[in-house]
Amino acid sequence: MTALLEISGLDVYYGDFQALFGVGLRVAQGQALALVGANGAGKTTLLRTIAGAISPARGTIRYDGEDITTAAAHRRIRRGIALVPEGRRLFPSLTVEENILVGAAAAASAAWPLERIYEIFPLIARRRRHRASQLSGGEQQAVAIGRALAAAPSLLLLDEISLGLAPKVVGELYRTLSSLRESGATLVIVEQDLRRALSACDTVVCLLEGRVALAAAASVGRDEVVAAYFGNGQEKPA
Amino acid sequence: MTWVNAVIQGVLQGGIYALIACGLSLAFGVMRVVNLAHGDLAVCGAYLALVLSTGLGVPVWYVLPLVLPAAFVVGMGLQVLLLRRALRGGEFATVLVTFGLSVMIENLLLVGATANDRVFNTGAIGVASLHIGSQITLPWLFVAAFLTACGVLSGLQLVLSRTSWGRKVRAIADDIDTARLVGVRVGPLFATVAGIAVATAALAGVFIGAIGNFNPLTGTTMLIFAFEAVVIGGLGSLWGTLVGGIALGVTQVVVGEINQAYAVLAVHLLFLLVLAIRPAGLFPSGQQARVAQVLG
Numbered sequence: 001m002t003a004l005l006e007i008s009g010l011d012v013y014y015g016d017f018q019a020l021f022g023v024g025l026r027v028a029q030g031q032a033l034a035l036v037g038a039n040g041a042g043k044t045t046l047l048r049t050i051a052g053a054i055s056p057a058r059g060t061i062r063y064d065g066e067d068i069t070t071a072a073a074h075r076r077i078r079r080g081i082a083l084v085p086e087g088r089r090l091f092p093s094l095t096v097e098e099n100i101l102v103g104a105a106a107a108a109s110a111a112w113p114l115e116r117i118y119e120i121f122p123l124i125a126r127r128r129r130h131r132a133s134q135l136s137g138g139e140q141q142a143v144a145i146g147r148a149l150a151a152a153p154s155l156l157l158l159d160e161i162s163l164g165l166a167p168k169v170v171g172e173l174y175r176t177l178s179s180l181r182e183s184g185a186t187l188v189i190v191e192q193d194l195r196r197a198l199s200a201c202d203t204v205v206c207l208l209e210g211r212v213a214l215a216a217a218a219s220v221g222r223d224e225v226v227a228a229y230f231g232n233g234q235e236k237p238a
Numbered sequence: 239m240t241w242v243n244a245v246i247q248g249v250l251q252g253g254i255y256a257l258i259a260c261g262l263s264l265a266f267g268v269m270r271v272v273n274l275a276h277g278d279l280a281v282c283g284a285y286l287a288l289v290l291s292t293g294l295g296v297p298v299w300y301v302l303p304l305v306l307p308a309a310f311v312v313g314m315g316l317q318v319l320l321l322r323r324a325l326r327g328g329e330f331a332t333v334l335v336t337f338g339l340s341v342m343i344e345n346l347l348l349v350g351a352t353a354n355d356r357v358f359n360t361g362a363i364g365v366a367s368l369h370i371g372s373q374i375t376l377p378w379l380f381v382a383a384f385l386t387a388c389g390v391l392s393g394l395q396l397v398l399s400r401t402s403w404g405r406k407v408r409a410i411a412d413d414i415d416t417a418r419l420v421g422v423r424v425g426p427l428f429a430t431v432a433g434i435a436v437a438t439a440a441l442a443g444v445f446i447g448a449i450g451n452f453n454p455l456t457g458t459t460m461l462i463f464a465f466e467a468v469v470i471g472g473l474g475s476l477w478g479t480l481v482g483g484i485a486l487g488v489t490q491v492v493v494g495e496i497n498q499a500y501a502v503l504a505v506h507l508l509f510l511l512v513l514a515i516r517p518a519g520l521f522p523s524g525q526q527a528r529v530a531q532v533l534g
Contacts, residue, residue: 077421091412106421
């Protein structure tokens, strides 16, 4: 399969602290990749680097055959990469609709119409005039995904979308992601819940202290992923 | 009736303070830039208007279509050439840079235009008044300044709330990092906001020069009143800025009615009182309210 996203030898620093060490991965068109690892493994850093929020010191990021390593965030969005950031990060003083429209404004050509997003998330359609700060956690997460979808992305990066949400709400969000995949979207999902990540994705990449500890098909044995996840650490995945 | 007149005069005076303060409020609310050169930029606008008005031999109002676009371009230039770099050093760096700019502008004006007070040719409106009954007299210039302030603030509010540009500006004010991540191009938006801020400062400078007189050091006084209006109203809140300006104006004129010597002191005391009771101002923007809550 053709690689939509191809990363190789990525080194990322925060000042003197090195967060990623020669990270490489490959996501094929229409595939879903689960990015797992303990807290501080570098998952969010990797997603933010792909989205253009952080510049890598070394390595390359190729998207749809084009080198986008030094491209600004807005150019990456226009190319079709959208990020749903950890913690939702909505604009609290803007309404639901305004949050989505800010996302749509960055689209290269045809942004998703609001009605299409409301169709996917009927929950937020009813609250379109409410400020984002007035929504529940699940509603906020739906708006965050809707804001990213408004830019009509080909590659959707999702950072810990289940964090702090009730299992029922998480189940609904994952059903939505599954239908997005059916319509051809490519996903990179950062998820702490290992079972959910493995069942929702085709491939899995496990990061350990900024390095790729495992890259395999999601059908790989859970024990193997757990071993890569642990390394010599103390934290146990869900 | 004297008191009613004093309150009305104070409200009108407050409009001028709000006009000078709204650019300051916008720049802080969106870019987190505390522009200490704001008053001096207003005075630069007044001097440019004076040069053009004298050169063309027309009342100062006729040269506004030249002064305001020029001020807008200067604001954009300042952002691109100076403030953008300063912002990389953090919010405190912009305070230092704009303080330096303020000192530089004042001294250049002193060298180029001397310390003499200047007055505008304001035409017929400069001496006309509106009389309501026998005791209420409203100078048209003050009425015009107040209406202009309301118009500018309403226009800005409308643009911020109804346009795609305004949505992006508010998104930046809420969370600049996320705004970048969802594709908002911060640089051009900052430049436009800085342009608007300096253009409104120049407009205020022309009104202040038209109502009284001005010299190269007038900007510092303007800046203090503008700051107080912004802080009383709530940082980053445009309507709050108008209320803050009116509170200052009414206090100044009403106390001046009792004893002129205490008028300015009363204004500063009001500012300190509001700061002590409501540190986030009377109408804080969401972010300021949250900060005030955290600080207790």
